Amino acid sequence: MEERISMVHGSGGAATSELIGSIFAKEFASTTLDKMEDSAVVEGAGKIAMTTDSFVVTPVSYPGGDIGRLCICGTVNDLLMRGAKPKYITCGFILQEGLEVSKLQEVVHSMAECAREAGVEIVAGDTKVVNGNGELYINTAGVGFVPEDREVSAERVCVGDAVIVSGNLGDHHAAILGTRMGIVNEIESDNAPLGEIVESLFAANIDVHTMRDITRGGLATVLKELAKTSNTTIELEEEKLPVTPQVKDFCGLLGLDPLYMGNEGKLVALVPVEEAEAAVAAIRGAKYGQDACIVGFVNDKAPGKLHLRTRIGGLRNLEILQGEGLPRIC
C-alpha cells in the first residue's frame, strides 16, 4: 500500500528523523545542511536582500512543474528583482496527514533540482504535520547578496523608460486553471528561476531602473503599482503584448484577460529607452528569455495611470486586479 504521512511524522521523534534522513537530507545535502544544527551559519556580504514566501498551490503538481520547483522560483525571483544574487534558502514544510510519501519525495526532488539550477543552497528546514487531506504547504525564506553598484527600485522609474517583458503572459495561471478544470490543452506553467536573465542584463551594462516578477495580479497589477509609486504614466501597446495562441484561446473561452493573469517565470524590466534594444537582446540570449520584447513606454501624460493603447487605436485605463482572481495559484 502507498505509504502516507501521518501525525507521527511530525512528532519530532524517530519517525520525523527517518523522514528527514530519507528525503530532505538526501535531496538537500550540503556542507551547511549536513551539520544538522539548530541554525545554519553561513558567509555574509555587504548589502543583503531577504524575502519570504508561502506556497499553497493546488494542485501540487501541474503541467510544467510542481510546488517544489515553484517555491524555489518564487523565492529566488523575488531576490533577483532587487538585483541580488540569490544565495541561501530555508524551507518549512507543513504536511497534511494522508500525503503520499512518494509525492513528498517527488516535490523535494524537484525542489533540490531547481535550487541547483538557480545556484542557491538550501541551508535550513523544518517539518510539521497537521490534520487534513493529503496536501502540503511550503514556506521559504531567501537571502541574496546585492553587488554594491546595483540599485534597482520602483523609485527609479522615470519618463522615457521602456517597458520590457521577458516572455509570454499568463502561462502559469492558465496551466493551473486548466488542470483544475480538467481542460485538456498544451499549456505548461512557465515556472523558472530568472537568474540568467537578470545577470545578462547587468553583464550588458544595462542601467536597470526597476524589475518585478509578474506573479499574482498579472502585468497590469504590477505596472499600475509602479505607475503609482513613481507618479508616471505607463502606456502599453496591446499589439505588442506577447501571449501564446494557446493561452489566448484559453482566455477567450473563459473570459479571462492575460493582463491580469499570473506567471511564475517572467519579469518586467524598466530601462532607459536608448538601452531598450540592447536589453531585449540580452534577455533573449538568456535561458527563459527568448520571447522578450518591448511592450510600452513611460510618459507624463496622466501621472499614476496605466494605459493600454488598444489594437483598434482606443485608450483603455487599467486598474489593479479587483476581487479574488484565481485563489491558490502559488
Place this chain on the structure above:
Amino acid sequence: MSYVENVAEYNKMSLAEMRDFLANYDGPEIHIMEVCGSHTAAISKNGIRGMLSEKIHLISGPGCPVCVTPTAYVDRLIELAMTPNTCVVTFGDMLRVPGSKYSLSEVQGMGGRAIMVYSPMDIFALAEKEPETTFVFAALGFETTTPVYALLLEEVIERNIENVKLLTALKTMPGVIEYLCENGASIEGYLAPGHVAAVTGSDLFKPLAEKYQIPFAVSGFEGEEILEALCGIVKAYQKGLCEGTQTSFAQVMNFYPAVVSAEGNLRAQELVTKYFQATDAAWRGMGIVPGTGMELRPEYEKYDAGSKALVEDNKRNKACCCDQILMGKMQPQQCPLFGKVCKPLTPQGACMVSEEGSCHSAFASF
C-alpha cells in the same frame, strides 16, 4: 424595412476609415444602447468611448445577467446556502452580488456553502462526491445561457441524479428592449447582442426595428466588429434623417454573419422549449415585465429550488441608482455612491460587481 443579411461584406470600411468616420461625426446627437453585458465589457476593454465624436453617446442597457436580477433572488440563494446539506453552485460574479443584507461570499464565512465553477457541468462531479448534499445551480442569464441549463437538466434526467436542482432567473431580450422603447431614455440605435442572436437568430429584432423605427446592428465582440456595427447604426440613422419618411429608420443589420444567421440555432431553441416556458420576469428597476422570463415547465418542477415569485428588490444601500442606470436614464458617474463607497471591492449594487456591469465598466475607464 431594409434587412441586410451580411452588411460587412458589401459595406466594408477600413479600420482607419471607421475611426475617422466615428471620430468626426457631426450630425445630430445619437444615443446608441448596447444591450449586452459582453458588449459593455468589450467597449471598455477596447477603449471605444474615447474614439467617438462627442455627438455619439454609448449607453449600457440591461444585458448584464447579475445586474438585472432582483435582490429577492440573491436572498433565496443565501437562504439555500445556509440550509443544512445544501450547497449553491454558481459562476464567480454571483458570489459577490449584494442581496438585501448579505452576499453569498459574506455568508460563506458564516457557515453558508457556495462554490464557484467555470462550467455548469462541474456540478455533476460535486453531486457525485456528496450524494447527501443537494447542489443548486444559480441558473441566470439570457437566451445565450439557457440552452446550457437545458443540457444540464437533460443530463440530470438521463442519469437520474437526485441531488441537483436549479434556481432560475432566466431572461429574454426582445420583451425588455420593447419595454425600454416604451419607457426608457431616447435611443436612436441598438447594438444588438451577438451571442443572443446566435441562438435566436437576427430575425428576433425585426419586429422591434419596424415598430419603433430604430436601426439594430447585430455585432460580434472584437473591437473592430463593434466599430463596424457602430458605423452601420450611425449611417442608418443618417440615411433615415436624409430620407425623412416614416419607415426609413428601421433596419436590422447583421455584422456578425460568421456566427449569426437569420433563424438562429434551431437545435438550441428546441432544447430550451423542451424544458422551459415563457413567464413574466422581475427586472431590477423595471419591476415585472410580462413575458420576459423563462421558467421550468411544470413537468420538471421537482428540479426547481424555489424560483417563483422572487420579485422583491430591496437595495442594500438606498442611494444606489442601479435601476436608473440599467434603463439608460442615468450614467454611472451620476450616482452619488459611484467611486466613493461603491467600488469593485465594495459594491453597493450589482452593476459594480460584474465585469459586464455598466458601473464596473465605467469605474475601470476614466
